[in-house]
Amino acid sequence: MNAFQIPNSEFRIPNSAVAWSVWGLAATYYLAAFYLRSSPAVMTTELMRDFGISASQLGNFSAVYFYAYIAMQIPTGVLVDSWGARRLLIGGAIAAAAGTCLFGATNSYAVASIGRLIVGAATAVGWVVTLKLATHWFPRQRFAMLSGLGLMMGNVGALVAQVPLRVLVEQFGWRAVAFGSAGVVLAVGAAAWAVVTNDPLERGFRSCAPVELQRAHLTIGQLLREFPTIFTYRNTWLIFLAQGGFVGAMLSFTGLWGPTYLRQRFTLTPTEAAAVCSVMIVCWAVASPIAGYLSDTIGRRKPIYLGGALVSAAGWSTLFFAPLPLAAFTVVAAITSFACGAVVLGFAFAKESVPVQLLGTISGAINVGNMLGPTILQPAIGRVLDQRWAGAMSNGVRVYSVDAFQAGFAMIAVWSVLTCVLIACTRETRCRPTV
Numbered sequence: 001m002n003a004f005q006i007p008n009s010e011f012r013i014p015n016s017a018v019a020w021s022v023w024g025l026a027a028t029y030y031l032a033a034f035y036l037r038s039s040p041a042v043m044t045t046e047l048m049r050d051f052g053i054s055a056s057q058l059g060n061f062s063a064v065y066f067y068a069y070i071a072m073q074i075p076t077g078v079l080v081d082s083w084g085a086r087r088l089l090i091g092g093a094i095a096a097a098a099g100t101c102l103f104g105a106t107n108s109y110a111v112a113s114i115g116r117l118i119v120g121a122a123t124a125v126g127w128v129v130t131l132k133l134a135t136h137w138f139p140r141q142r143f144a145m146l147s148g149l150g151l152m153m154g155n156v157g158a159l160v161a162q163v164p165l166r167v168l169v170e171q172f173g174w175r176a177v178a179f180g181s182a183g184v185v186l187a188v189g190a191a192a193w194a195v196v197t198n199d200p201l202e203r204g205f206r207s208c209a210p211v212e213l214q215r216a217h218l219t220i221g222q223l224l225r226e227f228p229t230i231f232t233y234r235n236t237w238l239i240f241l242a243q244g245g246f247v248g249a250m251l252s253f254t255g256l257w258g259p260t261y262l263r264q265r266f267t268l269t270p271t272e273a274a275a276v277c278s279v280m281i282v283c284w285a286v287a288s289p290i291a292g293y294l295s296d297t298i299g300r301r302k303p304i305y306l307g308g309a310l311v312s313a314a315g316w317s318t319l320f321f322a323p324l325p326l327a328a329f330t331v332v333a334a335i336t337s338f339a340c341g342a343v344v345l346g347f348a349f350a351k352e353s354v355p356v357q358l359l360g361t362i363s364g365a366i367n368v369g370n371m372l373g374p375t376i377l378q379p380a381i382g383r384v385l386d387q388r389w390a391g392a393m394s395n396g397v398r399v400y401s402v403d404a405f406q407a408g409f410a411m412i413a414v415w416s417v418l419t420c421v422l423i424a425c426t427r428e429t430r431c432r433p434t435v
Helices: 016-042 044-051 055-082 085-105 109-123 125-137 140-160 163-172 174-195 220-232 234-266 270-298 302-321 326-351 356-387 402-424
Strands: none
Touching (some): 016 044, 016 055, 016 085, 016 125, 016 234, 044 234, 055 085, 055 125, 055 234, 085 109, 085 125, 125 356, 140 326, 163 174, 220 234, 234 270, 234 326, 234 356, 270 302, 270 326, 302 402, 326 356, 356 402
């Protein structure tokens, strides 16, 4: 008789240290994924110079990560429900390390883009695996809070990709930093191989997952047949499209165009501009577990989710179009980023809106919605910048005006407003499964 044939009630509750170590390794990989995703923002000058590329090409280079990331989300969601989290986490770490090495080693823009494509596909498993392990190793009542903590870990990675990464790039060069980053990611994969298991039952503990999820009982074929049904539920479409308004805004600004814009508008050094973006990332990171905790506490998703959307929409418009001095800009940017922390509720909200056995699949689908934001906005902003470029150059790199940035950033403001409308149309789940 194996562990899954013994009644769950006969096992003891998971040891908290074991649970946190399993979940923590997945969250650490998600941290690394966020770091790799955001890293081009503080080395734009070096990349444009070394590869001889324009803003449009840099936008496409950054976005190719998201193309692969999005393409892998649905397969990842299906595979995590069928194969389990452990295999995906280990395999993802190995592939991400390989892609990062390829990016750091080449002088070819095309080959570097292939490296970023590999990294995007490999890190696609990070968030879905983190949510999957949270469901198996922790009680249901802590899911939103753990989702928030997971997003906070991701934002720590984005924070490392600001001032600390800029300092390292200036000290050692971006190529050496890329190789070092690959080594760290590979170490995370090795630790996952040693520690992570899919379900507490495999370690002699009681599973916290619903009985339908305590083992991968659906085949890939069955999951693929079930997948289209998640879009028959009203909240799926609304949340899917709304998430991009939060994530697209944050990652397009702090993850690519923000530092360059801040240097142009306020005449900042690269490190000072990265510091402003770091403030935004810290606020986004801190807000995520708070939003999850408050939602779990009041037993509702929609009020905090919609409130965050309204504040962030007003904040982005103020940042881009109001004549703020640097100090006021930083304060408004902090408030806006904090409000964007409500994005984490989309995962718990969507999870409660579809059948429980499709947890991984719905998580992957909603993450596609997340990544549609930066995938569309980053290159689109780059194209607007090139269209409005007045011919100015500095050290072989194009210089864009504040007016050009404002024209590009108008798309962020519009999507943020659309997010408010979409969330207003959702149906509250009251923190319980509704299907």
